[in-house]
Amino acid sequence: MNIKLLKLLGKNARYEYKDLATMLGTDEASVKKDIAELESAGLIRGYKTVIDWEKLDTAAVSALIELKVSPQADYGFEEIAKRVMKYDEVESVYLMSGGYDLCVMVRSKTFQQVAMFVAKELSTIDAVVSTATHFILRRYKELDVILCEDNEDDRGTLSL
Amino acid sequence: MNYNSILNKSVTEIKPSGIRKFFDIAEQMEDVISLGVGEPDFPTPWHIRSEGIRSLEKGRTRYTSNHGLLILRDEISKLYERKYGIKYDPEKEILVTVGGSEAIDGAVRALVAPGDEVIIPQPSYVCYEPITVLAGGVPVIIETKAENEFRITPEELKAAITPRTKLLILPYPCNPTGAVMRRGDLEAIAEVLRDTNIVVISDEIYSELTFGGESHTSFASIDGMKERTVTVNGFSKAYSMTGWRMGYACGPEEILDQITKIHQFAIMCAPTTSQYAAIEALKNGDGDIAAMVEEYDMRRRIIVDGFNSIGLTCREPLGAFYAFPSIKSTGMTSEEFCEKLLYAKKIAIVPGTAFGRGGEGFVRASYCYSVDHIKTAIERIGEFVKEIKK
Numbered sequence: 017m018n019i020k021l022l023k024l025l026g027k028n029a030r031y032e033y034k035d036l037a038t039m040l041g042t043d044e045a046s047v048k049k050d051i052a053e054l055e056s057a058g059l060i061r062g063y064k065t066v067i068d069w070e071k072l073d074t075a076a077v078s079a080l081i082e083l084k085v086s087p088q089a090d091y092g093f094e095e096i097a098k099r100v101m102k103y104d105e106v107e108s109v110y111l112m113s114g115g116y117d118l119c120v121m122v123r124s125k126t127f128q129q130v131a132m133f134v135a136k137e138l139s140t141i142d143a144v145v146s147t148a149t150h151f152i153l154r155r156y157k158e159l160d161v162i163l164c165e166d167n168e169d170d171r172g173t174l175s176l
Numbered sequence: 177m178n179y180n181s182i183l184n185k186s187v188t189e190i191k192p193s194g195i196r197k198f199f200d201i202a203e204q205m206e207d208v209i210s211l212g213v214g215e216p217d218f219p220t221p222w223h224i225r226s227e228g229i230r231s232l233e234k235g236r237t238r239y240t241s242n243h244g245l246l247i248l249r250d251e252i253s254k255l256y257e258r259k260y261g262i263k264y265d266p267e268k269e270i271l272v273t274v275g276g277s278e279a280i281d282g283a284v285r286a287l288v289a290p291g292d293e294v295i296i297p298q299p300s301y302v303c304y305e306p307i308t309v310l311a312g313g314v315p316v317i318i319e320t321k322a323e324n325e326f327r328i329t330p331e332e333l334k335a336a337i338t339p340r341t342k343l344l345i346l347p348y349p350c351n352p353t354g355a356v357m358r359r360g361d362l363e364a365i366a367e368v369l370r371d372t373n374i375v376v377i378s379d380e381i382y383s384e385l386t387f388g389g390e391s392h393t394s395f396a397s398i399d400g401m402k403e404r405t406v407t408v409n410g411f412s413k414a415y416s417m418t419g420w421r422m423g424y425a426c427g428p429e430e431i432l433d434q435i436t437k438i439h440q441f442a443i444m445c446a447p448t449t450s451q452y453a454a455i456e457a458l459k460n461g462d463g464d465i466a467a468m469v470e471e472y473d474m475r476r477r478i479i480v481d482g483f484n485s486i487g488l489t490c491r492e493p494l495g496a497f498y499a500f501p502s503i504k505s506t507g508m509t510s511e512e513f514c515e516k517l518l519y520a521k522k523i524a525i526v527p528g529t530a531f532g533r534g535g536e537g538f539v540r541a542s543y544c545y546s547v548d549h550i551k552t553a554i555e556r557i558g559e560f561v562k563e564i565k566k
Contacts, residue, residue: 024474028547035547038481039474173202173524174212176302176351176531 018050029063066161078123079130082116082148096143190306195530202524209553210524211541216416221464224457231452242440244272245451251458260394268429272446276381276410276423283377283406286434288313292342297328298532300347319534326355330364349382352531352540353500354493359393366398376405382496384414415457420450475543482554504537521556
């Protein structure tokens with residue numbers, strides 16, 4: 017398994033084959049082959065872009081929603097999670113330890129729309145006992161990428 | 177007041193690095209893409225910073241022993257035994273200094289009397305020559321060659337030795353060439369020194385940053401060399417701790433005692449906060465080094481490949497974090513190349529001549545930058561090379 021390759025792609029999915037090959041000390045053909053294998057083995061699930069939506073006027077609103085659920089014999093966490101993740105508004109779903117069961121990351125256009133989505137769609141699922149909605153006010157770092165311009169190089173231009 | 181008549185001539189005659197003007201231009205220019213700095217881009221790992229903070233919270237704000245905290249010297253001793261197979265007595269053979277620089281200065285001052293010769297391989301870091309001159313010594317330069325991978329050879333060393341030779345500086349892994357000396361190379365050097373009284377200052381500040389499978393060999397680990405070697409190392413490069421100013425010297429008690437005397441009167445002790453942080457670095461920093469080395473290695477491959485692909489021949493640097501490509505194919509001098517590149521493409525790199533003799537025809541590019549940054553810089557240097565070759 018090419019862990020180094022995974023780490024590199026995890027950092028930047030847009031590295032060119034040629035550069036990946038140089039960094040790993042191999043050739044382009046084997047990088048392509050390795051990536052294809054990682055994809056078909058389901059280790060690489062997709063490629064996305066980290067977008068700073070706050071820079072747009074039409075910014076979306078995101079929220080973290082805590083769901084407490086009561087699983088039934090034939091309708092466990094798995095089924096509830098799968099039901100929840102079907103909505104387009106839902107970006108991520110995690111099963112949690114601690115004070116609540118499912119962590120649901122939701123994105124929509126306005127606060128109102130998020131609130132209505134929770135009220136109309138999530139709360140009404142039978143197994144859902146309660147919800148708590150936390151709106152995200154500002155993103156500082158997402159998927160290892162710093163969004164708050166805090167990473168300026170203060171080393172100057174030249175030193176020996 | 178006529179300052180010229182009162183200032184010490186041996187200080188005023190030292191040139192403040194011939195390329196100061198070029199540096200000033202680069203610093204004033206906006207939007208410069210630099211491959212010019214000689215320090216890591218990673219911040220000091222958080223657990224190390226946090227130990228520094230904790231020591232302040234605990235009120236550890238006083239002097240330490242002149243030698244440095246004993247627990248720190250103990251950890252340094254363990255490190256050198258674990259990594260390089262040399263046993264240094266933490267009580268007598270280790271001195272904690274303000275960066276590796278102070279250790280070099282102290283060692284030179286403790287050993288060199290007026291007229292003594294100091295053999296210095298170049299291109300190399302810029303401090304050895306002025307420090308020698310300030311101590312009244314006479315620098316004897318060995319110009320290392322690209323065809324020898326910028327290593328010094330026993331023949332070159334033999335030719336440089338005279339009855340006045342006091343010291344040999346071994347600056348490996350080397351800034352700016354990226355050269356390393358393998359065990360075999362060092363054994364050949366040791367053979368030349370064996371029946372002499374020449375002392376070696378082995379500046380191993382980049383010892384953790386080596387690539388290509390073989391790790392650093394410390395000169396004092398070569399049979400019979402420990403008694404004549406002052407080993408200099410520090411925390412700046414390995415743990416990304418440049419601003420903490422933490423270094424050390426290890427060597428025979430008789431020499432260390434004298435360096436400690438200079439240190440005691442000139443410095444007192446290394447910064448206390450930094451010493452506590454350094455203990456944490458030695459105890460729990462191996463993982464940080466491994467992660468940084470892995471990252472540097474990838475950048476190293478990208479930059480070497482990049483220079484070669486734009487027609488600037490670049491050997492594979494096996495240590496430190498610099499590429500040292502040849503610009504001879506452009507027909508320009510190093511300084512001309514760097515200055516024109518700065519004006520034409522806003523790329524800042526350092527002319528090889530800044531590092532002494534043997535640097536003409538080469539430039540130093542640091543790869544302490546992100547891969548994207550390096551690629552952008554190489555692209556622009558490529559455009560520049562194409563334009564001047566038209």
